[in-house]
Amino acid sequence: MSDAAARLADLRNAIARAAKAASRDPEGVQLIAVSKGRSAEAIEALIEAGQRDFGENRVQEVAAKWPELRRRHPDVRLHMIGSLQSNKAEEAAGLFDVIHSLDRASLLQAMVKAEWHGPTYVQVNIGDEAQKGGIAIAELPTFLDKVRDAGINLAGLMAIPPSEVEASPYFALLAKLARRHDVTGLSMGMSSDFTSAVMLGATTVRVGSALFEETG
Template sequence: MPDAAARLHAIQSALADAARVANRVPADVTLVAVSKNRTVDEIEALIDAGQRHFGENRVQEAATKWPELRSRHPDVVLHMIGQLQSNKAEEAAALFDVIHSLDRPSLAAALVKARWNGPTYVQVNIGEEEQKGGVAIGDLPAFLDQARDLQVAGLMAIPPAEVEPSPYFALLAKLARRHGVSGLSMGMSGDYRAAVMLGATVVRVGTALFED
């Protein structure tokens, strides 16, 4: 799949350009390839092209693909980017290297019980959407205190659809500064450039990496 290398190079170049415009070092931004619903062949084509960080939305799907892939590519870093059920915490702790979707006290407790010690991002409901997961902005200080036994690496958010995302990215960056965390997991295929210019340290790109 030679197109995989071309797509990866294009995204890496655009990401680097956005970082330089913002007077940032491109290497400070991690590109996570969102591989949900993708085949092993599609994923391996990106691995062969040099991509090393991948994100999955569901524990069950990840468990069917990644043990085999990681046996061949042990340097791959696997990110849990979807909503995580508390009863899947132990399985997730065994499968993943990074979790981006800590959003409630019961999950924090389950991850502590599972002895999870990887980087963890607290998901913030940045647009105050009832249908979307994440900690309410007003509850964030108390929640971060509740999560003190975990390695909180930063904040994650998905802005509301069909609106300009930049104000939400800026707000998440402000919240991270206020609460003394440096990581910002924000930005996807359609808006990762804006996210990088506003401080993203991790962008999660799926469609643009896997489809022409």
């Protein structure tokens, strides 16, 4: 077994244990390998180990790095997990399969103009942090109505809890908001807290450092 395959197996086992502890089916949790800043060779090692979903946060990096990888592996799915500029929406629509960071009305309009039809997560500013993107909790009902009225394929909610604090209360809050607004998908949890996220209902987790060789 390659190093990449061993890391992937360890991570999938950790997800499965967390899911079972919460009486959930592990198959209900999608793993996104966060490949931003990683080489094509490192990514391909994970593809060969069986990973198919990858997360990137810059349109330019995807345009430069992924065309050849996708030519060789057409079943790979790319997820936009970073902040997306409205003027990059059309380009993103041609590069990504899923967008996790719809966070404002101007971007919604740009995605509609770009005829984006892929699964889309609305990003919530779950910790009310001025420096982070995301819809304020109080504005979420109105914004979700706008997303649905626009014909966007609403897959769920995404959030990144404040750093250096316990993430679980924020995951629980996002899950509560999803239930309240009849949304099923929960994109939450990263390398340091994905097990808590899974136990609190995450349907998608985004993990980078645990899957790739450390650099530097």
